[in-house]
Structure formats: C-alpha cells, structure tokens
Amino acid sequence: MHRPMRAIVAFALLGLAALARAQEPPPVPAPPRLEARSWILEDFHSARVLAAHEPQRRIEPASMTKMMTVYVALKEIHAGRLRLDDRVTVSEKAWRTPGSRMFIEVGRQVTVGELLKGIIVQSGNDASVALAEHIAGSEDSFAGLMNRYAAALGMRQTHFANATGLPHPKHYTTVADLAKLARALIRDFPEEYRWHAIKKYTYNGITQYNRNRLLWRDPSVDGIKTGHTESAGYCLAASAERDGMRLIAIVAGTKGEEARARAAQALLNWGFRFYETRRLYEAGKPLARPRVWFGAREEVPVGPARDVYVTFPRGHYRRLEPAMRLPARLEAPVEQGRRLGEVRVRLDGETLAEAPLVALEPVPEGGLWQRLRDRVLLLLE
Numbered sequence: 001m002h003r004p005m006r007a008i009v010a011f012a013l014l015g016l017a018a019l020a021r022a023q024e025p026p027p028v029p030a031p032p033r034l035e036a037r038s039w040i041l042e043d044f045h046s047a048r049v050l051a052a053h054e055p056q057r058r059i060e061p062a063s064m065t066k067m068m069t070v071y072v073a074l075k076e077i078h079a080g081r082l083r084l085d086d087r088v089t090v091s092e093k094a095w096r097t098p099g100s101r102m103f104i105e106v107g108r109q110v111t112v113g114e115l116l117k118g119i120i121v122q123s124g125n126d127a128s129v130a131l132a133e134h135i136a137g138s139e140d141s142f143a144g145l146m147n148r149y150a151a152a153l154g155m156r157q158t159h160f161a162n163a164t165g166l167p168h169p170k171h172y173t174t175v176a177d178l179a180k181l182a183r184a185l186i187r188d189f190p191e192e193y194r195w196h197a198i199k200k201y202t203y204n205g206i207t208q209y210n211r212n213r214l215l216w217r218d219p220s221v222d223g224i225k226t227g228h229t230e231s232a233g234y235c236l237a238a239s240a241e242r243d244g245m246r247l248i249a250i251v252a253g254t255k256g257e258e259a260r261a262r263a264a265q266a267l268l269n270w271g272f273r274f275y276e277t278r279r280l281y282e283a284g285k286p287l288a289r290p291r292v293w294f295g296a297r298e299e300v301p302v303g304p305a306r307d308v309y310v311t312f313p314r315g316h317y318r319r320l321e322p323a324m325r326l327p328a329r330l331e332a333p334v335e336q337g338r339r340l341g342e343v344r345v346r347l348d349g350e351t352l353a354e355a356p357l358v359a360l361e362p363v364p365e366g367g368l369w370q371r372l373r374d375r376v377l378l379l380l381e
Contacts, residue, residue, distance in 0.1 A: 025315025028274045032266040037233065037253025040175040041267045043277050044183055044239070044246035045309035046353060050271050055176040056157060059252045062227030063100065063123045064173075064237050065165030067181050068146045069132065070119060073112070074189045075149065076135055084113035086134075093139075094130035099166060102127040103204050114203060116192075121201035122208040123226065125164040132163040139163055153180050167231055175250040182224055182237055182248045196223030213261040214238055218268070224248075226260070238264040245277045274314055280322065280345060280353070281308040286360055287343060288324060293378065294371045295332030295363040302326065302340055302357045310345050310353045321346045324357065334363040 031041070031051035038054040049055070076082035087109040095106035102124030104110050110118075110130065118127035132142035139162055146160040155177035161168040186193050199216065200209045214221040220240040227235035233253035240247055249267040254260040281287060286301035312320065326341040334340075337358050344354040365371070 025313065028313045031270055032263075034251065034263040034266065035254060035259060036251045036263050038175045039249070039251040039263065039267065040179050041271050042179045042183070042248045043271075043275070043309075043311040044186060044248055045277050045279070045307075046311040047183065048311040048352065049176075049179075050247075050275055050311065051267065052176070055179075056174050058157065058172050058174060059235075060167060060171065060229060060232035061165055061173045061178065061252075062229045062232040062235050063125075063165045064178055064225050064227040064235055064250075065160065065163070065171070066119050066123065066128055067178070067185055067225050067237060068150065068160060069128050069142075069163045070116060070192075071181065071185050071188075072142070072145050072149055073116060073131055073135060074185075074192050077112075078189070082112060082135065084111065084116075086112045088112060088115060088130050088134040090126075090130050091133055094126050094133060097125040097129045097164065097166075099125040099164065101125060102208075103206050104130060105204070117195060117198065117201050118203055120195050120225075121198045121210050122203070123211060125166065128163040150177070150181075153184050155180055165227060165229070165232075167229055175252055178237055178250045179248055182239060182250070185224070186239065186246070186248075193223065196225070197221075211257070212236065212238065213257065214240075214265055217261070218265065221268070226257075228257075234260040236260040236264045238268065240268050240272075242272050245272065245275075247271045275311055276314045276317075277309055277311040278317065279307050279309050280320075281343065281355070283307045284360060287357065288326060290326050290330055290340070292334060292363050293329065293331045294366055294375075295334065296366045296370065297363050300330070300334050300340075300363045301360040303360050304343065304355045305337070305358045306355065308343065308345075308353055308355045312347055312352055316347060319347060320352070326357070332363050332365045334359050336360065336362040 038057045040052040040055045041050045090104045092106050100123040102118030102122050115127045115131045118124040132139045136142035143160045150158045158173040158177045161171040211226040220242045223239045224237040235252045238249045249264045251263040281304050283306045286303045288302045289299040292300050322345045324343050339356045341357045345352050
C-alpha cells in the first residue's frame with residue numbers, strides 16, 4: 001500500500017474511533033452530597049436503588065409516619081370496611097393532640113374523606129388520631145394494624161407506636177423501609193395517591209398549605225409527605241414522574257424546610273438526568289415455548305407473571321444482556337401459573353432485574369398414543 005493511501009486509511013480509522021468515543025454515553029457521576037442523616041433514591045417501577053446514604057440507619061419518621069396512617073385507612077376502604085362519607089366523632093384525645101393540626105373540634109363529626117385530606121395536606125395530628133380511633137377503637141390498636149401492614153410490606157426495621165409520628169422510644173423506621181411504603185402507597189392506591197399533590201385545603205374556615213415545597217417548584221412532583229420534630233430534624237418523602245419514569249426520594253434529618261426541599265430536588269434531578277427505566281417484558285406475554293413431553297400439546301407458552309422493568313444508566317439500552325433459564329426437560333402435566341424458570345437482565349456483569357417465568361397456559365397429560373410416541377422419541381435421542 002502506498003504511503004499516502006496508508007495515511008488516508010489511518011486517518012479514517014482514527015476518525016471512526018473518535019466518532020465511537022463521541023457516541024459513548026457519559027459516565028454516571030457520583031450522586032449529590034447532601035446534608036442529611038440518611039437518604040435514598042429509588043425507582044418506583046423497578047425498585048432499583050440508584051443512590052443511598054446510610055439507608056438502614058434507624059430514624060424517627062416524624063410525620064412521614066402518616067403515609068402508613070393513610071395506607072391503613074385506604075386498605076380499610078378498599079376492603080369495604082370503611083367509606084369516605086362515614087362520619088367520625090372527634091374525641092377529646094384527638095382534639096388535644098399536640099403538633100400540626102387540622103383544627104377539628106371535640107364532639108363534632110367529620111367525614112373520613114375530610115380527615116384523610118387533613119392528614120395528607122395539613123399533616124393534622126388531630127385528624128390522624130381521630131381516624132385511628134374510628135378504625136381500630138384506640139390509637140394503640142391502630143398502631144398494631146400499622147405494624148401488621150409494615151411486616152407485610154417487608155419493612156423489617158420499622159415499628160410504629162402511634163398514628164402521628166410524635167416522638168416515642170418504640171417508634172422508628174429507616175429510609176429504605178419508607179421507600180417500600182411509598183411504592184406500596186402509589187402502586188396500591190393510584191387514584192387516592194393523587195390527593196398528595198393537593199397544595200392547600202380548607203377546613204373549619206382555616207386554609208392551610210401543603211408543606212411540601214416541591215409541589216410549587218417542580219410540576220413533575222406529586223407527593224408525598226413532609227415530617228419534622230426536634231429530634232428527627234426536617235424530613236421529606238418526595239416522588240416525581242417524568243416521561244413515564246417515576247422516582248422516589250426520601251431524605252431524613254436535614255436542618256430546615258428549605259434544606260429538605262433542596263436535598264430531595266437534587267436527588268430527583270440527578271436520577272432523571274442519568275438514568276432511564278424501561279419495561280422490557282409485559283406480564284402474560286410469552287418469551288419462549290419450551291418442549292413439553294407426554295403432554296396434550298408439545299409446547300407451553302412461558303412468560304413473566306408481572307411486568308419486568310429495568311433501570312439503567314442512560315444510553316446503555318443496547319448493552320443490556322437478557323438471559324432465560326428454563327428446565328432442560330419438561331413433562332406434563334403443567335399447571336397454569338407454575339414457575340418454570342426465570343429471566344435475568346445484566347449490564348457489565350451486574351444483575352439489574354430478575355423475575356420468575358411461569359406457564360401461561362395449562363398443558364394436561366396427553367393420551368396413550370402421545371405418551372408412547374414421546375417415550376420412543378426420547379429413547380432415540
């Protein structure tokens with residue numbers, strides 16, 4: 001090859017290499033440094049933790065407790081044991097409860113719907129106690145319900161002693177557990193969750209504003225709950241949705257209202273900027289049709305029982321490595337819903353998501369001729 005031609009080829013190769021480098025997605029920088037005791041940023045759909053600082057550290061949840069108070073009430077409503085228009089008589093204990101208030105009056109009747117908005121928007125401790133007493137007879141009994149639901153949600157480092165979040169030695173949680181609760185609240189009650197975006201609420205002639213400042217600053221933010229006591233500091237559970245991707249940020253132990261808003265906003269912005277979430281596989285859609293021996297049919301459709309979402313650094317979609325694991329030999333009968341394997345998605349050696357694969361249809365045992373035929377085929381293999 002002539003020297004000029006070699007120079008042209010070398011230049012072209014260098015150009016292609018430079019173009020490839022230019023097209024490579026930028027690396028994900030470290031998450032923002034926050035002045036908070038603990039915090040976590042999690043994707044709602046995939047449940048992947050994108051960043052965290054001491055997520056298992058025990059904290060006082062303060063009024064973020066009311067996320068569980070609301071969750072229990074909505075569970076009761078959806079079970080048919082409670083209605084939004086049920087009337088609750090306000091006890092003296094509820095009326096006297098210190099801290100943030102909805103300003104309900106002792107002996108008056110208030111609907112469950114009004115109390116829920118007073119809890120969500122106004123962070124009413126009085127409303128929380130009134131609702132707890134109506135549902136369970138006493139606040140102590142209601143706390144027992146809260147702990148049962150916490151256990152069911154996998155909140156293993158959480159214990160509730162009241163419905164308000166007022167300080168108590170046996171009232172504690174972690175930001176990791178609160179993220180589980182936030183996901184459940186949004187997932188299980190999408191319609192009622194919208195109440196968390198209400199900016200102000202008027203009851204008894206008194207208008208109060210939602211303490212979540214991000215509702216005014218970021219149109220993608222639609223919840224969830226603030227919290228504050230002297231011992232807990234200023235806390236915030238925030239959630240936002242942009243282009244179908246929802247993130248949950250929990251910050252605990254900041255020094256002021258503005259500090260908690262800035263911290264949660266920084267986490268949300270960082271997560272949306274550098275990550276994306278996609279649904280790779282739809283629930284009930286077949287991913288494979290493995291051979292079934294001795295069955296009425298020779299194949300069974302296999303797919304995930306639930307949607308499979310994956311959260312990964314932006315620009316890395318083509319580098320995802322999905323893989324399925326199925327049994328080497330499958331014999332009838334196969335029941336619908338039976339777990340037959342799993343699908344796993346990896347990126348650079350890290351598992352980002354995995355989900356069970358189940359039989360989407362039943363395959364009953366075949367007739368005598370089908371069984372004999374398959375036995376002969378297996379012998380000939």
